Amino acid sequence: MSQPVLDVSDVDKNFGGLRALSNINLQIKQGTTHAIIGPNGAGKSTLLNVCIGRLPPDRGAVIFNSDVITGRQPHEINQMGVVRVFQTPAIFPDLSVKQNVMLPAFAKRDGAFRLNMMQAVADQRQLESEAEHWLEDVGLLSHQHQLVGSLSRGDKRRLELAMGLIQKPRLLLLDEPTAGMSRHDTNTTIELLKKIKLRGMTEVIIEHDMHVVFSLADRISVLAQGQIIAEGTPEEIRGNPKVQEAYLGGTQV
Numbered sequence: 720m721s722q723p724v725l726d727v728s729d730v731d732k733n734f735g736g737l738r739a740l741s742n743i744n745l746q747i748k749q750g751t752t753h754a755i756i757g758p759n760g761a762g763k764s765t766l767l768n769v770c771i772g773r774l775p776p777d778r779g780a781v782i783f784n785s786d787v788i789t790g791r792q793p794h795e796i797n798q799m800g801v802v803r804v805f806q807t808p809a810i811f812p813d814l815s816v817k818q819n820v821m822l823p824a825f826a827k828r829d830g831a832f833r834l835n836m837m838q839a840v841a842d843q844r845q846l847e848s849e850a851e852h853w854l855e856d857v858g859l860l861s862h863q864h865q866l867v868g869s870l871s872r873g874d875k876r877r878l879e880l881a882m883g884l885i886q887k888p889r890l891l892l893l894d895e896p897t898a899g900m901s902r903h904d905t906n907t908t909i910e911l912l913k914k915i916k917l918r919g920m921t922e923v924i925i926e927h928d929m930h931v932v933f934s935l936a937d938r939i940s941v942l943a944q945g946q947i948i949a950e951g952t953p954e955e956i957r958g959n960p961k962v963q964e965a966y967l968g969g970t971q972v
């Protein structure tokens with residue numbers, strides 16, 4: 720098997736006496752969409768936070784493209800190409816749609832002020848055109864001058880996706896991309912994520928909506944009480960009795 724893009728190896732995470740993650744092993748292959756599902760409190764967000772450096776694991780390692788990223792700061796991991804979108808407080812409602820898309824690219828580019836004015840203007844123009852490209856990609860170009868505060872929930876999610884894509888990720892972590900969306904917006908988002916995937920993007924998606932999961936995932940890992948209780952193709956997971964049991968009383972898979 721080729722080297723996985725992301726390799727989570729023997730990870731434990733405790734909060735006091737609570738074992739939120741227990742011996743997690745997970746490999747994400749290049750160009751695939753891998754869904755992580757599980758009932759409330761299963762440990763999905765904790766796992767994502769360990770992967771992006773927001774939480775240190777108590778044991779084990781996370782390896783991204785052969786580099787051990789455990790112990791690195793979130794911004795370093797982000798610079799390496801791991802981009803998390805959705806459920807982030809990164810939108811500025813008083814700025815325009817285009818200005819919001821430019822922000823993460825500014826931060827990523829060098830994080831420093833440029834003293835050369837001509838260069839600064841050239842950089843600004845280039846970023847604007849990049850922002851327009853990604854806004855067109857997510858279907859928001861016609862809203863580029865609008866203030867973000869006035870966007871619908873679905874459009875805000877599309878904006879967040881453009882803010883992720885402008886960072887040119889090598890791995891996209893999608894945290895409940897359709898939470899709270901109408902069915903129409905959900906379906907539009909599914910189509911958009913399919914389009915991005917067709918370009919070879921590697922995606923990890925945490926999602927409660929099984930319609931979204933089964934529309935997008937190549938592989939699914941099921942977490943329950945901090946452990947991976949099943950992993951496989953959507954067909955394998957759909958028929959797995961352990962998974963049905965974990966969801967009993969909740970969403971049916």
Ligand SMILES: Nc1ncnc2c1ncn2[C@@H]1O[C@H](COP(=O)(O)OP(=O)(O)OP(=O)(O)O)[C@@H](O)[C@H]1O
Nearest residue numbers: 734735737739757758759760761762763764765766
């Ligand atoms: N910072 C924290 N301090 C203490 N306990 C925490 C902390 N973060 C999460 N937990 C606990 O760890 C367990 C896993 O939580 P986590 O948020 O990872 O689950 P989840 O699968 O993402 O749930 P949901 O689907 O409801 O978002 C839960 O019991 C939760 O209460």
